[in-house]
Amino acid sequence: MFDIGQILVNSVVTSSLYLLAGTGLTLTYGLSRFPNFAYAEFITLGAFCGLFFLAKPDGVFFLALIVAFLVAGFVSASSYTLVFRPLVERKTSLIHLMVASIALGYVLRHSMGESWGWSAQAYQIMWPVYNIGNVRITGLWIILIATAVLTAVALHFFLTRTRAGKAIRAIASNPDLASVTGINRQKVVLLTWFFGAGLAGVAGVFRAADTRLFPMLGWDILLPIFAVTILGGIGSFYGLIIAALLLGLAENFGVVLLSGLGLSTEYRMAIAFLILIGVLIIRPKGLAR
Amino acid sequence: MGKKVLALITVLTFFATALVGCGQQTPADKQEQEEVVKIGSALSMSGLLGPMGVKMTDAVKLAVEEINAAGGINGKQVELFIEDDATDPAQCLNAVKKLVEVNGVQLLITGMSSGAASAIGPYLSERGVLAISPSATSPALTGQPWRDYFFRTAPSDEYQGKVMAQLALDRGLKRIVVFTMDNVYGVSLGQVAEAALKEGGAEILAFIKYDPAKMDYRTELTQIKSLNPDGVIHVGYNDDGVVVYQQALDLGLDTIQWIGCDGVYGTGLFKTEASATFMANAVIGTRPGAPEGEDAYENFVAAFRAKYNEDPEVFCDTVYDAVKLIALAANHAGSEDPAKVRDALLEVGQNYQGASGTITFDEGGDRLGGIYEIWEVVKEDGEFKFKRVDMITLN
Numbered sequence: 092m093f094d095i096g097q098i099l100v101n102s103v104v105t106s107s108l109y110l111l112a113g114t115g116l117t118l119t120y121g122l123s124r125f126p127n128f129a130y131a132e133f134i135t136l137g138a139f140c141g142l143f144f145l146a147k148p149d150g151v152f153f154l155a156l157i158v159a160f161l162v163a164g165f166v167s168a169s170s171y172t173l174v175f176r177p178l179v180e181r182k183t184s185l186i187h188l189m190v191a192s193i194a195l196g197y198v199l200r201h202s203m204g205e206s207w208g209w210s211a212q213a214y215q216i217m218w219p220v221y222n223i224g225n226v227r228i229t230g231l232w233i234i235l236i237a238t239a240v241l242t243a244v245a246l247h248f249f250l251t252r253t254r255a256g257k258a259i260r261a262i263a264s265n266p267d268l269a270s271v272t273g274i275n276r277q278k279v280v281l282l283t284w285f286f287g288a289g290l291a292g293v294a295g296v297f298r299a300a301d302t303r304l305f306p307m308l309g310w311d312i313l314l315p316i317f318a319v320t321i322l323g324g325i326g327s328f329y330g331l332i333i334a335a336l337l338l339g340l341a342e343n344f345g346v347v348l349l350s351g352l353g354l355s356t357e358y359r360m361a362i363a364f365l366i367l368i369g370v371l372i373i374r375p376k377g378l379a380r
Numbered sequence: 381m382g383k384k385v386l387a388l389i390t391v392l393t394f395f396a397t398a399l400v401g402c403g404q405q406t407p408a409d410k411q412e413q414e415e416v417v418k419i420g421s422a423l424s425m426s427g428l429l430g431p432m433g434v435k436m437t438d439a440v441k442l443a444v445e446e447i448n449a450a451g452g453i454n455g456k457q458v459e460l461f462i463e464d465d466a467t468d469p470a471q472c473l474n475a476v477k478k479l480v481e482v483n484g485v486q487l488l489i490t491g492m493s494s495g496a497a498s499a500i501g502p503y504l505s506e507r508g509v510l511a512i513s514p515s516a517t518s519p520a521l522t523g524q525p526w527r528d529y530f531f532r533t534a535p536s537d538e539y540q541g542k543v544m545a546q547l548a549l550d551r552g553l554k555r556i557v558v559f560t561m562d563n564v565y566g567v568s569l570g571q572v573a574e575a576a577l578k579e580g581g582a583e584i585l586a587f588i589k590y591d592p593a594k595m596d597y598r599t600e601l602t603q604i605k606s607l608n609p610d611g612v613i614h615v616g617y618n619d620d621g622v623v624v625y626q627q628a629l630d631l632g633l634d635t636i637q638w639i640g641c642d643g644v645y646g647t648g649l650f651k652t653e654a655s656a657t658f659m660a661n662a663v664i665g666t667r668p669g670a671p672e673g674e675d676a677y678e679n680f681v682a683a684f685r686a687k688y689n690e691d692p693e694v695f696c697d698t699v700y701d702a703v704k705l706i707a708l709a710a711n712h713a714g715s716e717d718p719a720k721v722r723d724a725l726l727e728v729g730q731n732y733q734g735a736s737g738t739i740t741f742d743e744g745g746d747r748l749g750g751i752y753e754i755w756e757v758v759k760e761d762g763e764f765k766f767k768r769v770d771m772i773t774l775n
Contacts, residue, residue, distance in 0.1 A: 098599060105596075209426040211619045220630055356588065356599075359599075
């Protein structure tokens with residue numbers, strides 16, 4: 092009694108968003124070893140950058156993506172340099188770093204709230220819709236899925252074939268040994284913070300285009316994004332891909348199940364988290380570790 | 381380290397108790413000393429109901445201004461305190477507590493949503509402060525034990541749900557999905573409509589409740605699509621409504637008839653072209669109507685336009701009436717004591733000719749009867765507009 096094709100497409104759309112948004116979180120965790128809660132705000136910031144281009148129906152979507160990438164990346168790299176690096180250098184504990192990231196998140200979120208207002212806004216682009224059999228798919232979803240797939244492929248080659256990519260993996264697996272081999276650790280970390288948050292900014296533009304735009308946008312999806320990174324094995328990019336797909340499917344099929352049972356679809360996240368708990372009991376370090 | 385933390389906690393606790401302490405002692409004495417009557421407004425000026433609440437607060441300001449121009453309450457000027465509950469019931473309770481305990485307000489306009497009303501009701505009753513809600517419409521609020529200090533100038537959705545159901549039945553819709561936001565307002569309005577539809581012989585394929593804050597309803601909508609209904613009864617607000625409608629357009633759900641309600645009425649729904657287009661294609665709806673043509677309403681609209689240079693929207697008239705009724709009742713009682721104002725409210729609130737029509741409260745503080753407008757969305761000269769289809773008066 093339900094439309095499997097459409098739900099699969101929906102799941103892939105959800106997964107693509109989680110993948111884009113989760114990449115930066117998992118890579119920066121791999122290098123810096125603390126969960127950055129301010130990460131939610133890079134997503135929101137990207138979405139608001141998009142508003143400059145997409146407040147009118149004739150906006151250029153591609154331009155919005157690029158600017159969101161650059162601005163979110165820049166703010167992330169600056170926040171690392173100004174806030175987190177000094178703390179890391181003083182050998183601050185994990186708790187302190189986490190609290191600092193929550194605090195930074197608040198500052199960023201409320202600054203955005205003051206600048207752009209707390210009420211919801213929207214991009215004005217109308218997307219073309221395509222029918223493939225019973226399944227409908229919009230232009231936006233096609234771009235989103237394509238972006239996520241291209242990013243995944245590009246990252247795979249980046250991490251395995253380039254010097255900088257290998258450096259990231261080296262630092263993630265053994266920071267001290269990596270330093271000995273002459274890798275410029277600071278540079279690699281900064282680059283990762285920039286690039287990861289840039290992708291988060293891009294995810295923000297997609298999320299805002301698909302739904303609405305408001306200062307809580309990033310925070311509202313931070314929990315599932317954390318779930319995806321943890322499920323994948325935090326720090327692991329390949330685990331992230333699998334986890335994003337799993338959670339996307341769980342959420343979307345969960346809705347069908349819930350409304351079949353007459354429950355509110357608010358519980359969809361609960362289903363996703365049940366899966367998370369189940370996987371962690373069997374594989375405590377996530378799927379990929 | 382440990383000692384420092386302990387010291388900090390001690391200091392903080394001290395301040396917290398001190399603050400709460402002063403709040404509790406003062407309000408009653410304060411109000412008598414000062415030569416003003418304090419009225420508090422705690423509506424949703426941000427969050428999901430923000431677009432509606434901002435305009436409603438404007439109507440509150442207008443009413444207060446007019447009351448002051450006409451000599452105030454019992455010869456004293458009215459001072460208005462405004463808070464924002466951010467469409468959050470818990471935040472509403474905080475805002476009301478702040479108004480009562482810090483500002484010393486005892487007459488309130490608040491409880492914009494039914495959820496907020498349920499959150500503040502027991503507190504109002506316990507503290508003996510009076511509130512009128514201009515827009516909490518859930519049938520679940522009727523007969524609650526705390527209703528002694530809580531009135532509402534919007535009719536219960538007991539009426540609106542029936543109008544929505546009738547609308548569906550009149551159009552020959554037989555297989556229907558009820559799609560509501562999961563809060564007091566959404567679920568109870570949905571249930572009234574569901575019961576009335578079943579009674580009218582329609583089949584309910586599913587009753588889907590969604591999280592209004594999730595802002596992504598694609599899967600719920602996909603399920604509606606696969607159920608292949610003739611019609612959808614939808615209860616939502618402006619902000620989630622935009623997402624529901626733009627995603628429904630993506631999925632091609634504009635080929636079935638959607639029946640909306642007061643929550644999805646308002647220019648907030650036209651924020652995106654996609655949402656507006658979907659509404660023009662597929663949505664008709666109901667909302668508490670205004671008695672257009674009657675003097676009280678037309679005077680209110682003219683005054684609102686003159687002050688704000690725009691038209692009042694849904695519940696602006698009921699909130700305006702709520703403020704005016706408080707003033708009228710306090711004048712009638714010759715006192716601003718909430719218990720006396722409440723008793724007076726039951727007396728003056730009988731066939732009161734307000735901007736929103738004739739208001740008569742029953743013993744439980746609910747408004748009897750209602751006027752409902754049936755609306756549709758049209759595109760005229762490239763602009764989307766709500767347009768009236770019909771008016772229905774229920775008694």
